[in-house]
Amino acid sequence: MTLPLISLIPALPLAAVALHLLLGDRLGKRGTALLACGAVGAAFLLALRAVFALAARPEADRTLVEIVTTWMRAGDFSVDISFLLDPLSAVMILVVTGVGFLIHVYSIGYMAHDASFRRFFLYLNLFMFAMLTLVLADNFLLMFVGWEGVGLCSYLLIGFWYERPSAAQAGKKAFVVNRIGDFGFLLGMLTLFAFGGTLNFTRLFAVAPHVFAAGGTVITIATLLLFLGATGKSAQIPLYVWLPDAMEGPTPVSALIHAATMVTAGVYMVARCHVLFRLAPVSLEVVAVVGAATALFAATIGLAQNDIKRVLAYSTVSQLGYMFMACGVGAFSAGIFHLMTHSFFKALLFLGAGSVIHALSNEQDLRRMGALSSRLPWTHGTMLVATLAITGLPPLAGFFSKDEILSSAFASGHFGVWLVGVAGAVITAFYMFRLYILCFRGSSRLTHEAEQHLHESRPSMIAPLVVLAVLSAVGGWVGMPFQAGGHAFERWLRPVFEGGPAFAPARELSHGTEWALVAVSVTAGVIGILTALRLYLQSPQTATSLASRYASLRTLLVNKYWIDELLDAAVVRPFGAFSGWLWRFWDVVIVDGTVNAVGYALEGASAVLRLFQTGFVGTYALFLALGVAAMLLHFLRHG
């Protein structure tokens, strides 16, 4: 069997970008959409073919490298433009092109009335190119190119409606915060090169155990710097602040970039560098702790949000935390597994939210929604599947991956991390059902205007929702637990994660323990769902409408009302207040404040330095002479 042409996969979207630029508006909207979706669809088919070819090879030989050309070479420094297809990048390209294709199709309907239709698809295709370069790169430098490329596209797309100041501001914020992460990535990369002598993944990982002392300072610093890059791109503490603001972009962008693909780049990078991270146990601990902290922390903030997209944004931050948690406890394949299932259901949630927003004439506030289930039946049905999936109810996709993360944390002895994960699961289930109920159930709080224009989305937007709903439902079955030698997904990734230094294997759990853990995580989800049902579905407004139909239940509901108030005052209010405080104080004052302070300090310094530029030649000559004097003085004292 001939080797598949890997380089064609990123090349297709790039060619589409070139055609968009060359042909311009001559294509018309239909042509533009066809070109954009066609390129990504073809890339998906190619990716499928490549992955099948990969699967057909013996397990030990599932690494394909395609060297396109030598990028630069100087002395012993050499970097190729070359692509690496192994089981890990295979999963990534399938997710990126597959989910990406669905979102492209969805965007045709969503952006149909936008004046900058072509610009949108141009950026989307550019993003696909950068993202595929990132995941297929076989060296750090090429990965960095993709890394910066997706950052640039993210910036362009967040600020897509640049006439809105908040959108332009959010775009800038995303870019600046990401640059901090990129700086870490770059330094980490340079450190690895300085000590390892190569930037090529295969070669570097091969020499790493010999070059770096396990647990040594160098490898710890290098991996921590890489992880700093990951926290920027994947919105982890402390660099997560840009992601909620990034919701200023069009909703398909939120689904594609800020939920399904780009933000997972950090997780992918950590998984790709698992050899290095395993050499630095301290860094792995940091990854686990930061992931767990983010998972819980973002979830609590999600409780207090009323903007439907912001709830989902904090949820994304939280779920990314779970993925890092998995990597941190050494369960890299569980992290990637969750990355995949999350990309299904979170893309679906965003697209569904987009469908709701579209139907309500750009209303995003949950307080002005409600009772939409019958009016938007398709959107409602698919959203419900996604909501159940994210809460981790079996047999939906989220259950398998989240359960695997939690049991890996438990098995590796990270009980604290495990506990935080379970707590996060309760809260996740709670706020997701809160969102679901406020949006689709209860009484209608729509404005009159929105009521007038209410309509279900067109079929081209519904179709991707349905496909994603199916994936959210069954996508987790590749990870069906309790199989001898691990489940299918784990076996597929095993050649990747098996290599590298010896790693203390997690304690083998007995079946009883495993079942107990499953029970705990399912219970966690159920508790969250039930609480949400109580607080939001059975509140007074709902009660009145229910009461007219079920008069006999009325008394019961009134009694319940009293309990709800208590619960609300005792638990939800303080919790909400706390999360509100976290959001207002920690987010806005501490984190944003620090970022802004750096900016202001630089601007202040700039203003001061400008004062020296008086415009008088005399001053300039004086500085020249002073410079000489300073140098002389230095040498007279030290020379």
Next chain:
Amino acid sequence: MSVRMPVLLPVDLWALGAVIALSVGLMVMLLLEWAPVRPGSPRGAILSLLTLAAAAGSVLYVRDVARSLFGGMFVHDGFTVFFTILFCAVAALAVLLSWDYARRTRIGQSEYYMLLLSATLGMILMAASNDLITIFLGLELMSLALYVLVGIRRARLESNEAALKYFLLGAFASGFLLYGIALLYGATGSTNLTRMAEFLAASPLQNNPLLIVGGLLLLTGFAFKIAAVPFHMWTPDAYEGAPTSVTAFMSAGAKAAGFAALLRVVLHALGGVHANWAPMLSAIAMLTMTVGNVTALLQINLKRMLAYSSIAHAGYLLVAVVAGGHEGASAALFYLAVYSVMNLGAFGVLTLLGRGQEERVTLSDVAGLGFRHPLLGVTLTVFMLSLGGIPPTAGFMAKVYLFGVALKAGWIPLVIVGVLNSVVSVFYYLRVTVAMYMEEPALEPVGISWAAPGVIALMVCLALTLWWGVQAHALLALALRSVQGLM
């Protein structure tokens, strides 16, 4: 008594071809004053291009030989060839950019191109000299021509002011330089760089105050030309006041020439006393990067902003000089080639802005440019990204290689300062992009003076910026080969 006369072989005449061609070319242009043409005729530009092509071609013809001429004052080696080609290319691109700009701002008399060629000749001499005296001659030839070019828009007060400031401070700096040469001669007994290196290698007197003071004054003279802090103060005023095409030329050419001479002196003549000057240069590099980038943050005028940016880039380049060795020198050469192209491109876009005598080069002038002129917008964006060091542009490759070399040489704090600075710099480069794509023009939108030669020059710059961003190894290998004879 008889003096032994040197013999010039045919190959030597080829090696001297660039100098001969430029000298003849600029004399012909002076004489053509007798055959006047209508104003706006492209004769000067065409003649310049032919001269530059002849100069570059002749040197390329003998690119693989190494010769030392005129008693070791003029050397023809890989280093000379690299810089001769670079200067000819920079000058040719500047001529293309000037083609229409000089005509519409009425500065395109024959002197304009003649001075451009003189400055180029000076730059080539600076790079080819192996003797402090000839370096000084080249530097003065270049500087005097540039002083006049900066002030060539006689009707514009800013232009006059810029020229006068540049001249006064330049003369001041030349004084330092010359004094430094004298002291170094006193300390080592020669002005020939090779003999100075031999003397220093044999001499136990490396802490001779004469040597130190002489070296410092010499360094000051070069630091002025490359616009290193605190000898940079002339840069923003001169760059802003000069005609944009001249700014483009001098920001690329003069800086490269300064670095060419600096590299020869510091790595060849003073190579043996590396430890003495490296910490000092490293301090200057840090200061230069930081002051340049931080001051650029608040600039509204793009020429001024790019002036501070060019100061910052001098700082990055000094990092390569500090790193030293073949790798450091090759990083500097690589960076200079990339910097010249992207900087010429950025200034080149500015030459197209505005009609007639207008000067429309502020941030608000480019507001909305990305939509009214998409290709121009994308072009300027690429140059900005490259200057900021964002892949997949040449600027990124240059920075990565440069910082990598410095890291390898153990200058870790310097690299950290450099990387932090390049993070800061993204802010003001990006601001141009933001203005182009996310703001509406406040005043009447800027008119674009389209002209084929300028567009060709921009396309060349754009193509190289992108090409070297993805295919840098040929240039890198060339840079590495070019510095083999230096040490």
Next chain:
Amino acid sequence: MREYLPILLFLIVAAVFAGSTIGMSSLIVPRRRNARKDSAYECGVDPVGNARARFTIKFYLVAVVFILFDIEAVFLYPWAVTFRQLGLYGLVEMLLFIVILLVGYVYLLKKRAFEWD
């Protein structure tokens, strides 16, 4: 110190020559005094007064041109002295030098730098 003897002699000769010529001319010149003739250098510029006075730019042009061609003479003289030793090579070099200056001269001529008005 013996090698400095010729320099001493040269200094003495120079002093004597300068002194005697000035002395001689002051003895034998006819004197027709007027304000113009009594001013220093007889060049039409008042030597005493505010130094910030503005000169016409033409002075500078003439001065620069003068220096240029003066230096030509400075180079020509030592070359003429060692003409035989330098041979054909020296002749070619000096011709090149003169041609370059000649180009400048022709240019100045065209630019009417030698015309006062």
